[in-house]
Amino acid sequence: MSSGLVTGTKTDAQIQALREGGKILAQILNDLKTYVQTGMTEREIDAYAERLITSRGAIATYKTSEVNFPNVICISTNDEIVHGIPTDYVLEAGDIVSFDLVIEYKGMKTDAAFSMVVGEVLSGVKKHLLNTTERSLYAGIDAIKGPVYTGDIGAAVEKVLHDGKLGIIRELVGHGVGLEMHMPPEVPNYGRKGSGVLLKPGDTIAIEPMATLGGERIRTLEDGWTISTRDGSLSAHFEHTVLITETGAEILTQL
Secondary structure, eight states: OOOSSSSOOOOHHHHHHHHHHHHHHHHHHHHHHHHOOTTOBHHHHHHHHHHHHHHTTOEEGGGSTTTOOSSSSEEEETTEEEOOOOOSOBOOTTOEEEEEEEEEETTEEEEEEEEEESSSOOOHHHHHHHHHHHHHHHHHHHTOSSSEEHHHHHHHHHHHHHHTTOEEOOSSOEEEOSSSSSEEEEEOSSOOTTOSOEEOTTOEEEEOOEEESSOSOEEEOTTSSOEEETTOOOEEEOBEEEEEOSSSEEESSOO
16 A cells, blocks of 8 residues: 555555546546647547547546646647646647647546657658657666665666756656646656655656757746747656656556
8 A cells, every 4th residue: 555645545445546537537648649630639639538538537637626637638749748728729631739738537546648750651750759759768666676765766767868968857757646647756857866756656656757869958838838948949748647666657547
C-alpha cells in the first residue's frame, strides 16, 4: 500500500480500478493516433475523444468542476507545450500535435499523453525531438526498481534530454495521481539521485517529460490555459501513469 503521505492510501479495489481505467485511457489515445489526420480541426478531435470516453463508461476529468477546463482533452500544437484548448485550427501536414488526457473510472484517475506528427513521415529534427522525449519517459520509468526518490526519476529523464541537446521544460512537472488528478509529490524532469520525495509501493505517479528544440522558458497564452515555448520552438510531451511496486514500476496507461 501507499505511504499515505504522497499519493494517498489505496485499497486493492482502487488499484484495480486504476489498472482498468489506465487500459481504457491507453485505448482512447491509441484510437486517436489512427484517427487524427490533416484537414481536421482540433475541435473535431476533441468531440471524437469525448465520444470515446463516454462509450467506455469513463468521465472526462478536465471538463468537470474540479478542473473547469472547457474541453475533454488538451491539444497542443507545434510550439504549444501543454494545456492547449482545442480551437478551430485546421491541422496541416507536418504539425506536431500533443494530446494530454485524464479520465476517471470507478472513482480513480489516470493521466497520459503523447505527441505525433500529422500527415508526414517522421524524420529529421522532429523525429529527434519526439523520439528522444519519449525515450526520456521510459528512462524515468526504468529508474524505478522499487521504492525510489523522485530525484532518481528526474535525473534519468534529464540525462536523456540533455544528451539529446533538447530544451528541458523545468517549470512544469509530473505529479502524483489517482484519488485526484494532481496530488503530491511533484515529479520534476530533472534532479539529483537520492533527492526528493521517497516513493513507496502502492504510490501512483504521472511521469511527463516535456522538451523543445530550443530554449526552456515558457509563457501562458491569453486564453489562460495554453502554455507555449517563449522562443517559438517546437515542443513534445509524453506521459504515463505508473504504479510503484516492490521491485519496479507497472505502467498503467499502456495496452
